Amino acid sequence: MPTTPITAGARSAEEQRHATVRAARDVADDLAADAIARDQAGLPPIDEKARLCEAGLLAALTPPGPGRGVDWSTGCAVIRAIAAADSSVGAVLARHYVHAWSGRFYSAHHQATALEEESQRKHWLWTGSVRAPAPDDDTSAPDLTLRPRDTGHLLSGRRPVDTAVTVADQIVLDAVCTMTGEILVVRIPRSARGVTVEPAHDRLGQRVAGAGEIVLDRVTVTPGQLLGRRPHDEESAAPFTALAEPALRLALCHVALGIVEGALTEARDLTRGGHARSLPGEDPDLLLTYGELASAAQTATAVVHRATAVMGRALDAGSHLDAEEPASVAALVATAETVTSKAALEITTRVLELADAPGLDRFWRNARALTAHHPVTRRLRSIGEHYLNGSHRAVAAAFH
Structure with a gap:
């Protein structure tokens, strides 16, 4: 594959930015060569994930920190370059990048830093589905619930996820705590016990995005997997x-x-x-x-x-x-x-x-x-x- 993996080292942020964009263009050229055939096949993005990982883009597209990650503008430039060649893979990368920010959006700074460093080190692919605050008159039952236990929670329910749910390493979800009524944001390893996925078939478009419905049967959520609280409404959300x-x-x-x-x-x-x-x-x-x-x-x-x-x-x-x-x-x-x-x-x-x-x-x-x-x-x-x-x-x- 004609890509140049992004390696860590003593380079400036500008050099890192250029290296990331160059790697994205290489991957885009590679994806464009067989885009029509892959669209027709509509298979889960296993091969596409491997291409992104080999090029170093999964590790690179994490929030910026000392010697790691990319700034928002660079991340978006990479997403756009990939999407021009294959928008399904572009959407996978878009949701990966934003969900990789989840630690910063919902949790304490020290927890976010450790999570981002681990994500970069292990080349995790992120996805998820965190619902927007519902209207005041929304009385529907929650689709995902968290039941407290002695340490942590048990997560149950099912929810559609638009990208990469079949191949992601970490899945970010919000669920209602059955004891307190709080809406908590958690991350779930795709390989966790009790997690199954029903892939979406015969989609009109975005056929290679890896969409599907995640089914959770009493999945253990440890305290370290609890990212934080999602506000019930827009007015009560912290600015960040x-x-x-x-x-x-x-x-x-x-x-x-x-x-x-x-x-x-x-x-x-x-x-x-x-x-x-x-x-x-x-x-x-x-x-x-x-x-x-x-x-x-x-x-x-x-x-x-x-x-x-x-x-x-x-x-x-x-x-x-x-x-x-x-x-x-x-x-x-x-x-x-x-x-x-x-x-x-x-x-x-x-x-x-x-x-x-x-x-x-x-x-x-x-x-x-x-x-x-x-x-x-x-x-x-x-x-x-x-x-x-x-x-x-x-x-x-x-x-x-």
């Missing part, structure tokens, strides 16, 4: 904890940007190679269409980059984050989601009109699978509320 969900949503925006980039690049190459429905350079309508699509892609990129920069500064602030800042960050993330969702669906639909080649439809299917269950209306209303009323609440979640 409130970044957890918009961070995941923003990372997935970079997956959508990768889909856009991959679709446009492949359509352009096919057009230049004579697979276009019209001859390039001879049809002004064809040039107009590419101009419109390229402009839409650049607009989405600009909006996402702005949100990425603001999120990066908020994450760097850590415990010093201003209490009002998460709502502003979430508003920018919601705007980025709205723009990228529209751009991804429009561009991947229209490229099918530009070129005629097998496999080009996978971009539309992947964009549809990534955005189908996240309605724009709620996001726009929340953006409007924040703009008009200066609401301090986090802007409504779109990705659960």
